Amino acid sequence: MKIDKEISHPIHPQHKLKLEYSEIPFNCEGCKEAGIGFQYKCLQCEFHLHKACAVAPPSFCHSFYNRCEFQFLYAPPGPAMRICDACRDDVLGFVYHCKACGFDLHPCCANLPHVLNDGEQNLYLCHKLSSSCHRCGGKGPGWSYRSQCKAYNLHVSCVKELLAESWQAIYLNVDKNKVREMQTRIPSINGTLQNTRGERGARKVTKYCQIAGGAVSAIVSAILGDPTPIIAAVVGAFISK
Template sequence: MGRIHPSHADHELELKSFEKTYKCKGCKEPGFGSRYRCELCDYDLHKECMFPSTTTDHDFFENSTFKFFVQPPQNCSCAKCQRYCDACGKPIKGFVYHDEKNGWDLHPCCRNLPSKLRVDDVKFDLCDKVLSKCLWCNKKNREGTVSGVRGWTYVSKCNELHFHVNCATEMALEGWDKGTYNDDYSLALQKVELPIQRHNRNQRNGNKFIRMVKIFFKTIAAILLGDPTITLTCLLVEFLAN
């Protein structure tokens, strides 16, 4: 059964699922998997953009009240006034949750990032301070972000594992577009072979760490790309396979 959305009032949008990427017409950010779609107009919306909340908050921001806007609030359209998501550090181009008091901004999908995450026996906290290099891209700051809005990082309780949340998105999109999603994850994880060797003394522990990293990235990518159903699927597949 289709639903009407104010941003596309001429036709109903139906819940679809395809194994290809798309660009959400609401927040202008990429997505994959399930989406609300109008075939006639090639119009897609993330589930989070299809059903936004009028107001929301986030555990990471104390006493915050984010209001939903279909366009980023700004005084003018110059580059200096460009708004950036405080979660991923990327520009805000469409739908956004904005805290008027503090000037914070979140993409609709980014606001779903949990402040705490546990993968196997490893606990991660969401952090807005860059303390060390990301274990994936080997950089402190993500490319494409701006000074003052560096994007969030998940940091393990032991403070040895640091992952930019946006690295998961880029890795997932690259693998998905090539049509070899699962294989690309295994190949891409070779990038963190050296850090893994430093943290693990034997092959058994190394394999466990690789598995943990795979689950972590799949979980975060599913949230940021607007298909949380994949999150549960990824977790179940990984845990049942081991």
């Protein structure tokens, strides 16, 4: 599929947007979510769009919702707050909406790969949890990734929570010279998982932490719009500090 290196977009008609690749997170002006990797950027206005938001098709169907046809909208419909059915976060901008069923998906969530590889094994995107989430210990709503060995599940929402307060609030709109500072402030996935697993033996905890740490880095890179090994490694380095 051909990717245009320069486009015009209706919500930023005054300048062309150029395709760029960055390992520095940005705030997407379309869906209002964090992004990393490929983006369409206005070099004059510092205007950013996820690639998935910038070139979103007007409609699409998802295998999790066989009876739905999602329409792309520049803003959530109606006066009530909308929730993304994949990650359970608020919908604040661009959204895929099924009018018939009322489902909503962030563009990047709609594009989450059905299969990821964390460097050790495949992770499979699931509509519902079959067992408890490795992060929160619950079976709440929202999509999740399940390991190939079926030993653990991770809510997409739980993975986003690992970044939401400490990464997005601090990292977005921060200049590149502060990247090193950020590395010491990202929450430790190891510490978090040790607390949630309890005292089941140091070896087992360490093993689960290593497995989940790799999975989290792969899932985060996909959530941010760029499921590539390079970005996964960058994100993994932040999370595992």
